[in-house]
Amino acid sequence: MKKDIVIGAVTGYDWADIEPWATSLVTSGFAGLGVVIVYDGGRRGDIVAANLESLGLYPVRMPLRGSIYSQRFGDIAHVLRTFAHSLRFAVVVDVRDVCFQADPVKWLETHLERPFLAASESLRYSDESRSWDDLQQSFPAHAERLWAKTICDVGVLAGQAGFMADLCLALSLIVASAGVPAADQSGYNLLLDMEPYRSTAQIVGSENGFTCSAGSAADPGKIETVRPFHLGSEPMLTAEGIQTAAGELYPIVHRYDRVPAWDQALRSRLESVSVREALAAVENAQRERFAAQPGLARVLGDADGASIQHTARMVGVPRESSSIQLYSPMPGHSSPEDGPPPPRVSVVCPTYQRPEFLRKVVRHYCAQTFDGGMEMIIVDDSPEPVDFLDEELCREHRIRYYHIPNSRITIGDKINLMTQLAHGEIIVDFDDDDYYTPQYIERMVEFLGDADFVTLSRWFAYDPASKMFCYWTTDSLSPIHFVLSPTQPSFPISTSSWNSELIHEQLWGYGFSFVWRKSTHQQIEVRGHPPGDLHWDYDFSLRLQRAGYKAICVPDTEGLVLHILHPKSTVSMFPQYVMPEFLIDKYFPLYAEEEV
Incomplete structure (x- = not known):
């Protein structure tokens, strides 16, 4: 209904x-x-x-x-x-x-x-x-x-x-x-x-x-x-x-x-009029009218959403446990002035029909060492919601999961929506299929410094199927690069025909390591359908730079994030360096344990 x-x-x-x-x-x-x-x-x-x-x-x-x-x-x-x-x-x-x-x-x-x-x-x-x-x-x-x-x-x-x-x-x-x-x-x-x-x-x-x-x-x-x-x-x-x-x-x-x-x-x-009695009556009416279709509840809440549940507890209305994995932070507080401090960082994670990947990236978020306050926002337009985001986990780690079925949404539109919903001053994009080490957010916030936007210029990549562990310096060219594609085996390629525009797109066009200030959203929103067949990430970073915002790129030389290739990947990679696979244990020891 x-x-x-x-x-x-x-x-x-x-x-x-x-x-x-x-x-x-x-x-x-x-x-x-x-x-x-x-x-x-x-x-x-x-x-x-x-x-x-x-x-x-x-x-x-x-x-x-x-x-x-x-x-x-x-x-x-x-x-x-x-x-x-x-x-x-x-x-x-x-x-x-x-x-x-x-x-x-x-x-x-x-x-x-x-x-x-x-x-x-x-x-x-x-x-x-x-x-x-x-x-x-x-x-x-x-x-x-x-x-x-x-x-x-x-x-x-x-x-x-x-x-x-x-x-x-x-x-x-x-x-x-x-x-x-x-x-x-x-x-x-x-x-x-x-x-x-x-x-x-x-x-x-x-x-x-x-x-x-x-x-x-x-x-x-x-x-x-x-x-x-x-x-x-x-x-x-x-x-x-x-x-x-x-x-x-x-x-x-x-x-x-x-x-x-x-x-x-x-x-x-x-x-x-008794607000308490009115809330109880509204809650009962909502449960009867909307139990059959919880979709929008995952975005704005509904009769089974955590906001209403929290409200009911505040005014003393009995309430059964929520059947929806959505957490609206304010647990146990009766006054807005007593609520938890706002997070400094909001992690945004768009996803679609990849529950096993999402389960892992939620673990990556929960393991972060950053102590400045974090929240995670997930927008999922899969037909069915995930079943592992229980209320206790979401409350403990400040996770908000929004399930919007029956309406495919572009990645850019998801990022834009989550930025609007974010409480943090810094936005960190987590791709649902990559591996983020515990120190990732802490280091990226340090890299951001007084800039408005930061991304990685050099980073690690891995194709589990071919066991290729690679390193890509996107800010420079070598005579030979390797093509890592989700649709075909890897192969070497000459870069003699590559131009500076292509290098610029590769440097600024991989959103898995994007970190930016929410204040930029007032002028530059993420677009769901950028012109000229641009991807959301390159379009966004390009417009930030053209608007005069301070955008910087830094190399990952310590092993902060591992960009993973798999059959459902939506992009290809072109790294210069193929390294021995055993070095994964050196740079990403916890990833090797996760995959065992």
Whole structure:
């Protein structure tokens, strides 16, 4: 069964500003995924994220690269599109000034007739001067076409998840094109007047009962001015909450804080509701609805995920053991300020249908001598999850395993997703099929120093099938190299036709030894489909260098990592030197023990 998602984004707000949104969603009866993209770093972002987790909601940490008015829709689109196969309805809302009175999905289940709905503010542009001024400033060449059109609220969007992903992407692009910081409302309404959105939108007014915007329907500072032009019935405040004129409770109330009486009534209502009881009810509903399809749970958590399990323990709700190997760190802490210190290093490991390799590389991670704090993030899009990542192991070693079946994801997209999820300031890439010695991370962090990126220029390689133990100095050429390929026996090759461009790609194009600072992600993301048939790793390192980041390469002369060739390898190698196999025991003694 597919899931439903409510998603928003925040920056510049303290937890007190966001708490009404979070608490009202949890107590509304909504049984899907509540997700907030948190752009703030540092202590503010940490506290917001930890409090969201404590309520069973899911923070996604991302850097803010520009205006939140456009970027949030692009990032929301990315989340929705990545997991569209596992989602049914998506509700995209503002966070600070939105309050939930009931489960919005219940309304969608019975009332949604088109791919998505647009919430009318029940005023035309011709009758609302502020919106008209914003539209003229944002899109002066196209403002006239909307003069007589009804204004729709960009703060509340809802519909089929796949359609919402594309709508949000289109919205981010059109808003970014305006050249002004806050063009989201104007851009959204311009899209609604264009195909295919004009034919696929279900326009709902305040009388339809899904949402109302206090800004146009009840704001004391403007209601008397706009009342003669209001196209719908006015909402009313009752003992049950904010309702339509016909007495139906709105699932969503937007800009409630503009009406003091509404603000006080909704906050009082939240204070009277038991969050503990609501969490227990939501957890039971999630277990019933989503037990058959845990896929998305491995990424954002679900009824069987460790975040909900941790939340249940915090508020005293009994909980059976998790059936999902996912760990969301915060074990045994009741306050975000008491949580474990953030790791300095985040190890990212993409994998697909190689459980035996993955088992070994997890052991390599657990054996690391680096004492500055580490976590490991694994994204696995195999049809079936691995069975060896138990909760105790993940908790002890700070491992987060995300299983995303039924949707093949490129290595670059996996790396990009894991970088976004990472808590560490330094990202270390572990290929799932290579051998990393216990001192690998410690030494690579030392090599990184004050640089932004480091990779190995000279390294060891091994083909177990042919028993060829090799060394490749990728920063130099010899007259003869050897071809190590997963599809054919090894053979010597002349380098007389090789050029400097090929050497550059070999030096900077093997991601198994990439280490970089997460701060670079604000400007240079890893691309899933680089242009020109480039692999993700060479494309990424090349763009970092062109952007002016300090990138260095160092030789491995001590035996830090062994790049392994096997039948499922996706790349070939071209080392200059073939060494006696017995030297593996000298450089990699623990690898020989592992293979016995």
